[in-house]
Amino acid sequence: MSADDHNRWSEDLAAYMLGALEPGEAAGFERHLAGCERCREEMRWFEPALQTLPEQVERQEPPRRLRESLMAEVRADAGVPEERRSLLPDWLRGGWSSRGLRLATGLAVMALAVAAVAGYEIGKGGGDEGGESTVLSTREHGVSVKMVSEGDGGTLHLANLHQLPPGKVLEAWVRREGTVEAVPALLVPDREGRAETTIADMGGVDTVMVTEEPQGGSEEPTSPAIVTMSVPQ
């Protein structure tokens, strides 16, 4: 790493930390960062300054109903038995494609630009610890979908999503031995229309899909899938 190279990227460091680089610039900076200890050291030095920014706004008292609403949702979520998973809408019962990827239903009613997935590509990539990552990917109707397996789990990457309407999130689901399970982490597209979530256990999963749900997610899918991806066994 030359001093000139470091100095050139160092000019971008503060903008990167503030989230103000364009996507391509940020990606370039991250590649540089991986090999530049000086930049990593500078970032560690700057970090306390960045962390103080949200603490410096004028304090507002949150409404009491926010706490009540939040805790009601949390307690309901914590008390939901797994049996509730059987209460699936008709569109989700059976009939999932056994090959490749397919469009589920209801594209016309989607608030998002939707992806129907008609085919997939499988690739092999280098994985951590000497393992390999199987990659399922596709792109159709504007949305890119990629599933990268990592050990027992995997990461679902979506790109080219439209921004969601207020109060909506994306929720991923997996079907395992005929039972549909929610993936815990919800997805919200970032400013570049990208979102990703981790699926901790892909064992026995034959299908992954994504639906649009109310904020906080749902216990079962409540809208047509925007993406349905079959996972070869």
Next chain:
Amino acid sequence: MAVRREKAERLADEELMPLVGGKDPEAFEVLYDRHGGAAFSLAYRIVGDRAAAEEVTQEAFISVWRSGARFDAARGSVRSWLLSVVRNRAIDFLRSKAGKAPKLDFDDESVLEQRPAAERTEEEALRRETAGEVRGALGKLPGEQAKVIQLAYFGGFSHSEIAGILGLPMGTVKGRMRLGLEKIRGELAEGLA
């Protein structure tokens, strides 16, 4: 099994997170009581509307509830992580509402004069910059440095967008961001922030 509220209150944030990841409502409630005010204040600062801030805060905390296990203590405190979740949600909210910005209360004529008044992005930039009071070290920065940091951090604008808004070279914007953060960091080091 859920820990009792009083037990959760004695735990550090980092000790609460595994419980939150295990879907313990009492642990989550303590987390909200400790940081909900800061989260709501940040959301309000960014979106400039109490109803929207409420929505953003709820969404962020529910996200934390559902993905608490993803917190990585090696990368910072629970509070910083939580506020970064709130900030990202609030910026997403702003962007989803693009084009629906409320009428502005202009208070920076020098900035206003440099821009075509009808351009929504610039109006929105002003609203985001002036939506709330900022205290502490950021408030002590020279105006031109505070402005670019506020537009980036609280407004979600890229450096090129800020350059366009302020009519400055991009290098100048990035330089002011760096100088501003350096000064804040310096004040922190001196214990003045």
